[in-house]
Amino acid sequence: MSYNNVDINSLAQRLVAARKSANITQDVAARHLNVSRPTFIAIEKGARKPKPEELVQLSELYREPLNQLLRRQATPKLAPHLRSVLDPSAHGQEGLDAAISKLTNFIEDYQLLEEQANVRLSGEFPPPIRLAASQVERFAEQCAKEERERLNLGSYLPVNALRRLLEKVGIHVxxxxxxxxxxGLYAFAPDFGYCILINRLHPLERRRWTIAHEYAHFLTDRDRPGVDFITSSGRKPLNERFADAFAAEFLMPEVGIKKRFYEDIERSGDFNVGDLCRLADYFMVSVMASCLRLESLKLIPKGTWDQISEEKVPVGTLKQQAGITEKIGDGDPIEPYPERYRQLAVQLFVSGKITEGQLSKFLRCDRIKAREIVESCSLTQDDANGSTSIVPLSLGHSLISNARGDNE
Structure with missing residues (x-):
């Protein structure tokens, strides 16, 4: 971390990322250094090396420790690659820069923790999957079945603690x-591994689906970065169709879905909306996802979701009527970083290798909260607001016979 040996281009990239993370403009930073804006732009482009005293001033302004600005690793070059996969006319750039900056900062901090702790996480990755244009959905389902077997998940049970599971095999979520x-965003960082950023504001069910979806991209596109949006226009490309079908089978295995479905049929002679809500809750997916999965397996009529969604009744109300209590989580931590990341930060602090201020910076919290994390290292919380799916009001509404008439 010597000033004389620092790579000027990597330093420039870190300064830009730190400034954006601190929500500070170039004009403000230039005035803080008492230099012209063109001079400051030259610093951020790597055309002018900042003086030691200027680095100290910027470190204080951005609240970024000097040792992180001067670290040896190259800054992950995610931004231009991630932007290049977008269709600006479809989605624009709003919010993307902030998301890319967050993912980049997470990767840099994780790398620094591993470097200071002198450890590396090595995952046994399966070989990349080459997609074929024909029968991509069936191929994806078979790949998901094989992955469940490889990860010892069984053939019919729901996947608990999905994030922890993937971290163990070297996927950073x-x-x-x-x-x-x-x-979500996904990218491969050289010398570090495959990284995923999930939107924390989304409900648990949506987050789990996105993680499984991004994992499918790892299996097929691990060296290509990408961005997934809530909605997409036009026909989905091959890799997106693969990822959707993979996520459906991975989270809702056909054997498990059919087992639960026929148990309900045997018990009551029907499969209704209440049963659908309980099925979705069991596999920790949205009601919409579980309904579309049943349609794809031809257990209920195609178009059932289109029909029942017209009722526009909040799924939370129906879950209460079906006796389903609010799900706290799926066994995964809700912190921004993986559990191993937190453990490395705490271990470095306890061993005196980082300060309390640096610890709180890594953990993205104030010092009081950082002390609490050190004391417990097992805090879990959930800020999910519940599913926004919509289903018909009547829990007794049959999903086997067509709601609009058997002749339709």
């Missing part, structure tokens, strides 16, 4: 509040 249109 971060959570943070980003633009509501963004579901």
């Amino acid at each position: 971060f959570l943070d509040a980003v633009d509501s249109k963004l579901a």
Whole structure:
């Protein structure tokens, strides 16, 4: 972390990221250094190396420790790659820069923790999957079945603690509040691994779906960055169709879905909206996702979701009527960073390798909260607001016979 040996381009990238993270304009930063705006722009472009005293001033202004600005690793170059995959006419750039900056900062901090702790997480990745244009959905389902077997998930049970599971195999999953249109970002950082940023503002069910969806991208596009939005226009490309079908089978395995479905049929002779809500709750997916999964397996008529969604009744009300209590979580922590990340930060602090201020910076909280995390290292909280799916009001509404008439 020597000033004389620092890579000027990496330093410039970190200064830009730190300024944006601190929500400070170039004009404000230039005035803080008492230099002209063109001079400051030259610093951020790597054309002029900042003086030591200027670095100290910027470190204080951005509240970014000097040792992080001068770290040895190269800054992950995610921004231009992630922007290049977008269709500006469809989604624009609003909120994307902030999301990219957050993912970049997470990766940099995780790398620094590993470097200071002198440890690396090595995952046993499966070989990349090559997609074929024909029968991509069936191929995706088969790949999901194989992955469940490889990860010892069984053939019919729901996936608990999905985020922890993927971290163990070397997939880094971060959570943070980003633009509501963004579901997630994914990118491969050289010498570190595959990284996913999930929108923390989304309900638990949506977050789990996005994680599984992004994991499918890892299996097929691990060296390509990408951005997933809540909605997409036009026909989905091949890799997106694969990711959707993979996520459906991975989270809602066909064997498990059919087992629960036929148990309900055997018990009551029917499968109604209440049963659908309980099925969705069991697999920790949205009511819409579970309904579309039943349609794809031809257990209920195609178009059922289109029909029942017209009722526009909040799913939370129906879940209460069906006796479903609010789900606290799926066994995963809700912190922005993975559990291993937190453990590394706490261990470094306890061993005296980082200060309390640096600890709170890594943990993205104030010092009081950081002390509490050190004391417990097991805090879990959930800020999910519940599903926004909509289903018909009547829990007894049959989903086997067509609601609009058997002849339709």
